[in-house]
Amino acid sequence: MVGTNRGRVVDQELNDQMQVRRDKLKRWRERGVAYPNDFRRDIEAAELHRRYDQCEAAELDDQAPRVRLGGRLMSRRIMGKASFADLQDGSGRLQLFFSRDDLGEEAYAGFKELDLGDVIGVAGQLFRTKTGELSLRVAQFELLAKALRPLPEKWHGLSDPETRFRQRYVDLIVTEAARRTFRIRSETVAALRSALTADGFIEVETPMMQPIPGGATARPFITHHHALDMTLYLRIAPELYLKRLIVGGLERVFEINRNFRNEGVSTRHNPEFTMLEWYEAYADYAMAMDRCEALIRAAALAALGSTEIQYQGLTIDLGQPFLRLSVTEAVRQHHPDLAQADLRDPQILGDKLHQLGAHCPADWGWGKRLLELFEKTVEARLMQPTFITDYPLEVSPLARRSSEDPELTDRFELFIAGRELANGFSELNDPEDQAARFRAQVAAKDAGDEEAMFFDADYIRALEYGMPPTAGVGLGVDRLVMLLADQASIREVILFPHLRPEQT
């Protein structure tokens, strides 16, 4: 068996290339320190390009900038007594020039013994080659860390998704697009954080392990605390804790952190995913939509420098005001055959669902049926940013009852590119109503609905102290990054997505 095959790593036996590299390392060790820690660089590749790309060859020779760079050897063109190579660091690449005349016989031979992937430190002078490429004439170099395993092919890179995700370190070395995606992710999160902070929100961290998992309808992961001998759940949402903080007087709070849901894995779902939730006292869901819109715009500007983005071949304009329409309006647009009143008729909705081949349990009320119809037939078509509002009470156990219609809630969800990106509402701050909704959830759970909520008595107690009118929103950070980075799969925006364990 060989070293790395289909992501399976067997350390005992080495293939020929790994054996050769190990032998080279052995020789290097015999000559001195094989893994030195005293090399210092004074600049990075991208900065050199910024400074000198516009500099003429003659001018560059006059200045003759001396620099020290660290990086990975990514390609080589050896022409007898002189060679070119490409060094890649965290910022980019720079071409290196090695020659026997500059380095001497022994050092030049040492260069030729290096392998692609080796991490080296180089020092020398910048110049421009005959073809005009900014390059470094290497005066000294040293091996900083040996690449004992060969890199993927220099032209095609790594294309097997399994290896890309299992060995993300290799993916990041060879896949520029992956590096870009995670830069976008970082800039997106930073933009969300700074926009909220600038508006007076404070960032908090609430429990990841909860005795009662709440804040969403989803199946939780279960774990056990040995010392306390108690069951704990990995959180499915931070919502109920964040609202306790609103009760406590932290009137603008947010949290960016992981949630865990014990559900299927797909291009849109990872068992652990990142959610931004923010809560603002003395605000309602319309104001929350405004803020949601502004945050997404700010993230796009920070990460991409534009509010007009390309997603999977589609142009999406985040600069225009997002469309707003109610669930019923949205459904009726796609089902002109249904009258307004039909959308409250469980029988008619059920017939429609059966007609579409969708499932529709008998105990579902009109609210669940309407939402199912919306999800099956409308959601995937909402390409441009669209807020869908006024969700049925039946499917919104934590949202405030609409003052105009007691069967609806002051709630919205945001859809872009056919995917749900955010969910927000005016919070239900009436403890008696909330307790009744919890009881309904518990009844559903007892009837076998594994996703239904638990009754959280402490949360009710908190509400009984009085929670100011509040609006809150949860925004799927991974999905936002997918949108901004133009990625079709959530695995592309999570550094180490969930995979089944590899077999040896």
Added chain:
RNA sequence: GGGGGUGUAGCUCAGCCGGUAGAGCAGCGGCCUUUUAAGCCGUGGGUCAUGGGUUCGAAUCCCAUCGCUCCCA
């Protein structure tokens, strides 16, 4: 959960009407002082995912399992 695709050298991929495995890159040896997918000559490397079956003979056909992947629920 159901269905489709896929797994061959370190990497990217051919080979799949069954006849004992190939290319490019990477590696190794040689030539080469301005290349950039460098070039030229030579050369090593494979439990063809795993297990079973059909067959004189299986990378190729069949079944099962495992991984990945896409679609649907």
